[in-house]
Amino acid sequence: MSNASTTSKKVRVAIIGAGAVSDYHHVPAIRLDPRAELVAVCDADPNLLERRKGDWGITKVTTDPVALCADPEIDAVIIATPNFTHSPIALAAAAGKKHMMCEKPLGLNAGEVREMYLAARDAGVVHMTAFTYRFAPSMKYLRHLLKSGALGTPRHFRSQRFLDWPETSWGWRQYQDKAGAGDLYDMTIHRIDFALDLMGPLTQVCGAVARFAPRTTTPDGKSCPPSNVDDWSSLIGEFASGATGVWEGTTLAKGYGRDGFGHEWAEVNGSEGSAVYRLHEPNTILLGKTGEDLAPVPVPAEFLKPSGSPRDPAQGKPATVFRYDLVWEFISAIVEQRSAVPSYLDGLNAQIVADAVLESYQQRRWIDTVLADE
Template sequence: MKQIGVGMIGCGGIALQNHLPGLALCPEAKLVALCDTNAEVLQKAVQQTGISAAFTNYLDMLNREEVNAVIIATPNFTHAPIALAAINAGKHVLCEKPIAMNFAESKAMLDAAEKAGVRHMTAFTYRFVPAMRYMAHMVKSGFIGEPYHFRSCRLQDWGTRAVGWRQIAKLAGTGELGDMLSHRIDYAHLLVGPMTRLVADMRRYHDVRDGQVSDLEDWVAIMAEFQRNHATGVLESSKVATGRGESGKSQDYCEVNGTEGTLVFQLERPLELQISKKGETSLHTVPVPTEFLKWPGSKRDPHAGDPIMTFRYDQDMEFIQAIVQQRPCVPSFLEGAQAQAVMDATVVSTNEKRWVNIEQVR
């Protein structure tokens, strides 16, 4: 079978740390082109990959016949125009989250991709954590019964350090909401299902980061109601949780309580869950079964490398497998649009200080 030619649009840290190692594990795929508007970043990627087909304009890349699919890892404001151009060119698309600046853009991306018949995927990376995969399985199998509560808490300490384009509204749309809480919104959808309404608040504690203006929030919290069983949800995310650290070693906590049991996930322990059943009075720890340690079909050795990093590579395997098998990606632009609808409602609720109904994608 002919290899799938992949073009990387945006060659910064996420592309080099997450997507390149993931593609390297996919024998059906081959990285064939690179694109970045920053010549220095592009040159670094060229040196690291040995790929000579390098572009500063994504339209030039999309004209290349050998490019069958693209991975978009650029600032948020460029996601929709790049994705729509790629779809129009008949390319399959994996896009970093949040996939758009607002719900209308995300819905346009979803509709265009489905009309064109191309594969489309949202990079909700943390769905691929073994413990989260097992947690979703346990919920689906009925372990917790009907859900009562969902809660997530993502705490990091960035202090007044700059976060680049992510602190600029015209480039990112939202701050902590889109950067970190979007993943936890997806947790909620994966485990409990659609939210129907919410009330939220966002705060910015630092107007300047490393001498650079910041006009986006660095803390956000949501209280929500779900369609299923009228379950409740509480989601919080912060970049100013002093002393909490950063990345995979900082707190990323998710819990679901139901009529029959409770499940607890923590990113720093990606290969285990804490569980409790009705009648018990405390949680106990269980290992993730072997079949959930990697994505089905993944060539990755689940026992090699840092488990807080290596699960990320499976999302690229899923993207390529979906193209080969001509089936929908998981998660797709549908899940990206569903998360964007919640994000839009969060912004409205914060600005208008009221409960807001969440627009449903379908």
């Protein structure tokens, strides 16, 4: 472990990839955490770096992620670049002994992600996958109810993620060689991850994907090559426990804008009761049991933010602000010299399932999912 884990100095964090997710989630989260400081930023776009100097108040910038990962003045990196660049950057971070949180999907396929996981594990650094929705208060409370037995034996898991997005170009996200897959890797992979966390391992899946929008025009009206990734993804699955799972995601659900957050509904039906998480109202859970229809229940205060975090749950939009808790977990793991949750192992297992969805659809059959356990 690097110096930051063994002294009282602040954890010196660098951002690699200064785009949307860093601006919305990670930089505000670092600002909130008194144990961390943003010391450097890397991006392939020098013009954006110039802007970020002003936006984020930093002076140290570079276009070279490999050089940044070798910098002894940096303890930890947040990798928030397009999907195809995650693997080489993570391997450089492991070589430089940097703690790392990497955006999902960790890579373009499970083979690549396994290599990243092993490199990080063997380097002895903290590694974390940015699976945001595990941190929603209602998801944490749902997990608590499930694991404490309040819902009885879990029987069904169900997830819907419906977005109403424009049908213009998604940039790098719409090409298989840069993104790996579309809605499946961008959206459904989060829901695969929290299903594994709630329900335990999946043993078999049957999946399907589809593409409807050609996306040959950029938002500012220029022509571009058509998309070759899915904009709808789905799977059904069997968990080792015997429980069943059903997932559907789309970016083409007209009328599901919901202030930019879209529609998200995930639920578990147990032998004693049902519990529902919804992204647009993350501080409330729906609970129901036989004879009592689903009804809203406020999430208890202890689940509204991580223990010790200075974040005020009453501030900001609830569907935005829980995203800052990822960095809190990452820095906590570094300071407390423990593994982060979710780790790269979780990122690998979600990727194994997502890859099986594509394989299943190509071969039109169920696929066994052999998950990794160390």
